[in-house]
Amino acid sequence: MSESVNVKPKANPNAKANPNAKANPNRKFLREEKLPHFFCSGCGCGQVLNYFTQALEALQMDVEKMLTIGGVGCTARMPVYLKSDTFHGVHGRTLAWATGVKLHNPEIPIVIFAGDGDLVSIGGNHFIHAARRNLDVTVIMVNNLNFAMTGGQVAPTTPVGSVTMTTPYGNDEPAFDVAQLAMAAGATHVERWTTSRPIQCEQAIRRALQHKGFSLIEIVSQCPTHFGRYALKSGDPGKLLQWIHQNSYLLEQADRLTAEEKHNKLACGIFRFQGGDSPSLKNLQGGDSPLLEKKEERARKQQDDAAPTTTYNTAVDQISTLPYPQRITLCGMGGQGIILTSVLLGTAAVTLAGLHAVQTQSYGSEARGGQCQAELIIDREPILSPVAQKKDLLLAMFSEAYHKYIPDLKEDGVLVYDTDLVQPESRKGKSYGVPATQMAVGLGNRMAANMVMLGFLAEMFGVISVEHLEQVVISEVDERFRELDLNAVRAGVEFAGQIKAQERGEA
């Protein structure tokens, strides 16, 4: 900073604009048609944009192959002016999008421009977890010490005692030290600078762009329009730049300064810079992580196990006794495996029988014991709505759930219930009682009752063929329960066979 700033150089009253003035070559990184940008006169965001283009120029990076992300706020407008791919969305979620993009394409360089409000107030949780994961992104946080775009409200970064729009008697709460927060969360590259240090800012951004892993560059900036006018009683950017410069000190000087001199001032410098290829999501995408080997081993095992162990004579193209579309509700108690049952039915219908299926589910907040229901529609045609007002088949495995969902069953729809757990009222349509829980207890584990029901549904109504059902149980169910579940399915099939024989006898 110049020490002679108070000496005002005098302008020449006869001077004219230079018609041959050359443009700043770093404007090649910007969308020329968008200039001049929307930042206020003397805003630090414009300066940071300038520092960023200087770093791009120094590294000879191709801006068009980068992704820049902005949320909401003044700083978040910066990607708008860059020729990079740009993602601009809701408040505070910049890091969530970056995580998604990185999972899809780990190679793309991502730079996030976020203000203090966007990053550590609204998006605070995303911030600490991205730092913890060491997500390979560069976060450039312009800290203007308040919520500027909305009118200068107090932010978590506002220094104690500062007057803002919403703290007319001064801010009473301590401010976040964002650099320390990032370090505590595990970020591998953390630096803080001020807009009054152009060279250091440019070098910091350069380091961040080359760093593999999470980089946070916090740049404390002046806000002449809001923070300056409210807290410092001046809208002169030059004065504010000096104020920021005087209210910060370099980490190298920290030892030489007394606690009093450092009081309420921000430390600037490189807080942490771990070189090398730090672990991040990249390891799960194609690195040499031991987790990947486990994943591959499991996939191999599943492939080996997928061969069917027994074959039934049931025809694969067995025609269902229920008309299409089949609108089915499965309901019961949380923990009975109602949702798994519906998922298995739907999976078999889609992947093995070549049908279309839609499944939705709802359940109480209780992990066990609450009501639970799954709706399933199976059709030969693509299904346009996941909602069916009236159902063709209701499977009830719990009394309370039965009473809740029986009104949705068509009058002539089919009811299947567990004889031990549900006492149905007399009705017009057909009802089938299956002692599923009892049969499962006989097989050794009452949790297999849902599999008995599956076997019954497959054999009795041909919702899916028994062969497909066996295949899907083998491929989808955890290895530990495979034998038990297959036995339960066979028990259900057998029971359905008996009922069918009875029906034939009566007819």
Added chain:
Amino acid sequence: MVHIDERLCKGCRLCVTICPKNVLAMSQRVNKKGYTVVEVAHSEACISCKLCEKTCPDFAIYVE
């Protein structure tokens, strides 16, 4: 040689503040956006440190 793009200048005076040699000064000209623009008052004093170019928020300065 300091070039100033008066179309982009917003007259924030950051360059005037940061220049160690007082090369720049506020002119009396107003651009289309209504900002009083900066101008080169003492080009002979310039040491080409580029601090003004680096610090300008509006990409309005280029030091050749």
